[in-house]
Amino acid sequence: MDLGLSSSIAVIIGGSSGIGLACARQFLAEHAQVAIWDIQPPASDINALYLPVDITSLADLQTALETTATQLGPIQHVVNAAAVGSGKFGSPFTSLTPRDWHRVLEVNIQGMTNVAHALTPHILHQSTGTFTFIASVAGQIGSPTDPPYSASKAANINFAKVMAKDLAAHNIRVNTVCPGMVKTPLNQAVWRSWNERQPPDQQLEYDDWAQQKIAALVPLNRWQSADDIAHMVVFLASEKAAQITGQTINVDGGYVI
Numbered sequence: 001m002d003l004g005l006s007s008s009i010a011v012i013i014g015g016s017s018g019i020g021l022a023c024a025r026q027f028l029a030e031h032a033q034v035a036i037w038d039i040q041p042p043a044s045d046i047n048a049l050y051l052p053v054d055i056t057s058l059a060d061l062q063t064a065l066e067t068t069a070t071q072l073g074p075i076q077h078v079v080n081a082a083a084v085g086s087g088k089f090g091s092p093f094t095s096l097t098p099r100d101w102h103r104v105l106e107v108n109i110q111g112m113t114n115v116a117h118a119l120t121p122h123i124l125h126q127s128t129g130t131f132t133f134i135a136s137v138a139g140q141i142g143s144p145t146d147p148p149y150s151a152s153k154a155a156n157i158n159f160a161k162v163m164a165k166d167l168a169a170h171n172i173r174v175n176t177v178c179p180g181m182v183k184t185p186l187n188q189a190v191w192r193s194w195n196e197r198q199p200p201d202q203q204l205e206y207d208d209w210a211q212q213k214i215a216a217l218v219p220l221n222r223w224q225s226a227d228d229i230a231h232m233v234v235f236l237a238s239e240k241a242a243q244i245t246g247q248t249i250n251v252d253g254g255y256v257i
């Protein structure tokens with residue numbers, strides 16, 4: 001299926017690793033031009049403009065916008081996959097302190113807010129475009145694994161709906177895509193923080209921990225790949241999804257039913 005993205009320019013924020021990197025590759029496969037904005041360079045070779053950006057800095061985002069527009073042209077599609085967890089196992093929530101929430105909320109909520117404020121005037125100027133935010137099933141079920149992460153993802157889902165309502169009159173669509181379980185550095189960090197808290201005889205290798213979790217929680221009983229998520233993201237950016245805005249789309253093997 002030709003998604004009709006070949007003359008478009010997409011910015012993938014958090015596009016240097018995992019799901020964001022897969023999104024960048026999928027846009028390239030659709031012959032779009034791609035800029036990756038991330039705090040670290042891409043994990044592997046990719047034909048994209050890389051710019052160092054920390055989404056907690058509005059100034060970084062504004063500079064990257066100017067550079068991208070100058071070097072590639074006007075941006076139509078924005079994907080935000082940048083996020084962090086607390087790095088600690090948060091069950092029960094009292095095992096964290098309120099200070100453990102600061103960085104997670106700063107990156108995941110304030111970062112999304114900065115992305116929205118930095119890029120909306122530019123996209124509005126073109127009278128068409130899309131924002132796709134990668135949230136999580138954790139933002140829908142009150143996942144106890146990492147409460148600040150979970151709460152931040154709920155905020156992403158909520159604010160994306162606000163954006164969708166405000167921008168619909170300008171033909172700008174805004175959606176969130178929620179992965180379930182994808183093998184990435186972020187997911188591995190969740191396992192590591194869980195494993196560190198277990199007594200030695202109950203510790204598990206990453207794949208065993210994941211397989212147990214998937215068998216217990218995922219009806220289709222399998223991981224999602226980064227490409228599974230990226231396929232949904234490029235579809236949402238395309239005109240094939242012209243009627244879809246303000247939606248929370250789970251690509252999760254049925255985790256949230």
Ligand SMILES: NC(=O)c1ccc[n+]([C@@H]2O[C@H](COP(=O)([O-])OP(=O)(O)OC[C@H]3O[C@@H](n4cnc5c(N)ncnc54)[C@H](O)[C@@H]3O)[C@@H](O)[C@H]2O)c1
Nearest residue numbers: 014017018019039054055082083136179181182184186187
């Ligand atoms: N992996 C999973 O199982 C899973 C499940 C549900 C949701 N998600 C979501 O998918 C998205 C992508 O995560 P991933 O699993 O691919 O993780 P990842 O760690 O592989 O990628 C995250 C990227 O974000 C970048 N980043 C982090 N902080 C940043 C900042 N302040 N400014 C700019 N870039 C920053 C990192 O450098 C990295 O390249 C995240 O929003 C995550 O919450 C992942």
